[in-house]
Amino acid sequence: MNAVILLSGGLDSTTCMAVAKQQGYDLYPISFDYHQRNKIELEGAKEIAKFFGAKRHLIIDTNMNAIGGSALTDENIEVPKGNVDRKDNDVPVTYVPSRNLIFLSYALGYAEVVKADAIFIGVNAVDFSGYPDCRPEFIQKFQDMADYACKTTAVDGKKIKIVTPLQSLSKKEIIQLGTKLGAPYHLTRSCYNGREKACGVCDSCKLRLRGFAEAGIKDPIAYEKNYNDVTKNHIAYENGE
Amino acid sequence: MNAVILLSGGLDSTTCMAVAKQQGYDLYPISFDYHQRNKIELEGAKEIAKFFGAKRHLIIDTNMNAIGGSALTDENIEVPKGNVDRKDNDVPVTYVPSRNLIFLSYALGYAEVVKADAIFIGVNAVDFSGYPDCRPEFIQKFQDMADYACKTTAVDGKKIKIVTPLQSLSKKEIIQLGTKLGAPYHLTRSCYNGREKACGVCDSCKLRLRGFAEAGIKDPIAYEKNYNDVTKNHIAYENGE
Numbered sequence: 001m002n003a004v005i006l007l008s009g010g011l012d013s014t015t016c017m018a019v020a021k022q023q024g025y026d027l028y029p030i031s032f033d034y035h036q037r038n039k040i041e042l043e044g045a046k047e048i049a050k051f052f053g054a055k056r057h058l059i060i061d062t063n064m065n066a067i068g069g070s071a072l073t074d075e076n077i078e079v080p081k082g083n084v085d086r087k088d089n090d091v092p093v094t095y096v097p098s099r100n101l102i103f104l105s106y107a108l109g110y111a112e113v114v115k116a117d118a119i120f121i122g123v124n125a126v127d128f129s130g131y132p133d134c135r136p137e138f139i140q141k142f143q144d145m146a147d148y149a150c151k152t153t154a155v156d157g158k159k160i161k162i163v164t165p166l167q168s169l170s171k172k173e174i175i176q177l178g179t180k181l182g183a184p185y186h187l188t189r190s191c192y193n194g195r196e197k198a199c200g201v202c203d204s205c206k207l208r209l210r211g212f213a214e215a216g217i218k219d220p221i222a223y224e225k226n227y228n229d230v231t232k233n234h235i236a237y238e239n240g241e
Numbered sequence: 242m243n244a245v246i247l248l249s250g251g252l253d254s255t256t257c258m259a260v261a262k263q264q265g266y267d268l269y270p271i272s273f274d275y276h277q278r279n280k281i282e283l284e285g286a287k288e289i290a291k292f293f294g295a296k297r298h299l300i301i302d303t304n305m306n307a308i309g310g311s312a313l314t315d316e317n318i319e320v321p322k323g324n325v326d327r328k329d330n331d332v333p334v335t336y337v338p339s340r341n342l343i344f345l346s347y348a349l350g351y352a353e354v355v356k357a358d359a360i361f362i363g364v365n366a367v368d369f370s371g372y373p374d375c376r377p378e379f380i381q382k383f384q385d386m387a388d389y390a391c392k393t394t395a396v397d398g399k400k401i402k403i404v405t406p407l408q409s410l411s412k413k414e415i416i417q418l419g420t421k422l423g424a425p426y427h428l429t430r431s432c433y434n435g436r437e438k439a440c441g442v443c444d445s446c447k448l449r450l451r452g453f454a455e456a457g458i459k460d461p462i463a464y465e466k467n468y469n470d471v472t473k474n475h476i477a478y479e480n481g482e
Binding site: 058059060061062063064066067068097098099101102104105106108109110112113132133135137138141142144145147148149150151153154155 | 299300301302303304305307308309338339340342343346347349350351353354373374376378379382383385386388389390391392394395396
C-alpha cells in the first residue's frame with residue numbers, strides 16, 4: 001500500500017508523513033526545488049524522508065519562480081512581517097500562483113507510476129494564510145478532476161485519493177498530533193526567509209510559534225531570538241508582535 | 242486582452258497560436274523544457290513565438306522525467322512505431338503521466354500573473370492518441386477546478402477560461418484551419434524521436450502525415466524519407482506503414 005506525500009520539510013507536511021506512516025503506507029515523498037528562498041527547508045525534507053525510511057524521495061526541480069508574482073520566489077518583493085489575523089480574502093504577497101495545484105499535479109503523475117492509492121497533502125483551513133489552493137473546496141475540485149486526468153483513474157477506473165488529514169486541525173492540534181506520532185519536528189523548517197535560524201517574525205514563523213505555545217510544547221528548532229520560549233511567545237503573540 | 246497559449250512547437254499548438262492571434266489576443270506562450278527527447282521542438286517553439294510577435298515567451302524548466310513511466314522522457318523505453326488506429330482505451334507508452342495537467346497548472350498560475358482571461362490548449366479528441374488528459378471531460382473538470390484554484394478566480398471571481406479551439410477537429414481540419422490563418426507550419430515539429438529530420442514512422446509523424454495528405458497540402462518540414470509527398474503518403478497510409 002503506497003502513498004505519495006507532498007513533503008516541503010515544514011511542520012504540516014512532516015505531520016502528514018507521520019500520519020501516513022501510522023496508517024501503514026509505504027512512503028513516497030515528493031519535494032520541490034522551485035528556487036524558493038527557503039532552500040534550507042529542502043535539505044530538511046531530505047533528512048525527514050530518511051528519518052521515516054521512505055522508499056524513495058523524489059525531488060522535482062522547476063523554475064516555478066519564472067512565473068513571477070510572489071515574494072517567496074521573487075527577490076524583488078519583500079517578505080512581509082507576519083499578520084496572521086488578516087481577513088480570509090486578503091491573499092498575501094507570499095502567495096505562489098497555482099503552487100499547490102502544480103505540486104498536486106506532479107504528485108498525481110507520480111502516484112500513477114508508483115501505483116499509490118493516496119496522495120497526502122498537509123493543507124489546513126483553520127490556520128491557512130489566505131491561499132485559495134489550501135481550501136477544502138479546491139481539494140474537492142482537484143479530486144473530481146484527478147478522476148479524469150490519468151490512465152489509472154480515467155481508463156482503469158482506480159481511485160487515487162487526495163488525503164488531507166490536517167484539514168480541520170488548528171496548528172496547535174497538528175503539533176499535538178505530530179508529537180504523539182513521533183514526528184521529527186527538530187528537522188522541520190517553516191521560516192519564509194530561509195536563513196540558518198528562523199526569523200520568528202514572518203507569517204509562517206508566527207503561526208508556528210503560536211501553535212507550539214498553544215500546545216504547551218517547546219519548538220525544538222533554533223530562532224534568531226528566543227521566540228520559542230513558550231511563555232515569552234505567548235506574551236509576544238498577545239501583544240501582536 | 243491577454244491569452245496564455247500552451248506552445249509545444251507542434252502542429253496543434255501552433256494552430257492555437259494562430260487562432261488566439263486572430264481573436265485579437267496579446268499572446269503569452271508558455272513552453273516546457275522537460276528533458277524530452279524532441280528538444281528540437283522547443284527550438285521551433287521559440288521561432289514560432291517570435292513569428293507571432295508574442296509579448297513574452299515563458300519557458301519552464303522541469304525534470305518531469307524524474308517521475309518516470311514514459312517513453313518520451315525515459316531513455317530505457319523504446320518509442321514504438323505508429324499505430325494510430327488503436328482502440329481508445331489502449332494508452333500508449335508515450336503517455337507522460339499528468340503531462341497536460343502539469344502544463345495547465347503552470348499556465349493557470351501564469352495567466353493570473355499576466356492577467357490573461359484565456360488559456361489556449363491544442364487538445365483534440367478526434368485524432369488523440371489515447372491520452373486521458375486530452376479528453377473534453379478532463380478539460381471540463383480542470384476548468385471547474387481552476388475556478389477554485391487561484392486568487393483571481395477563487396477570491397476575485399474572475400474567470401480564466403480554458404479554450405480548446407481544436408477539440409472537435411480532425412488533423413486534416415486543423416491543418417486546413419492553420420493554413421488559412423497563416424500558421425508557420427514550416428517551423429513546427431511533431432516527431433517523437435527528436436532527430437533533425439522527422440522519422441515519419443512514429444505515432445505523431447503518422448498522424449501528421451495523414452492529416453496533410455487528407456488536407457491535400459504538402460507538409461513543409463523535412464523527413465528522413467520523402468514521406469511528405471502527398472500521393473506517396475496516401476499510399477503509405479493505406480498500406481498501414
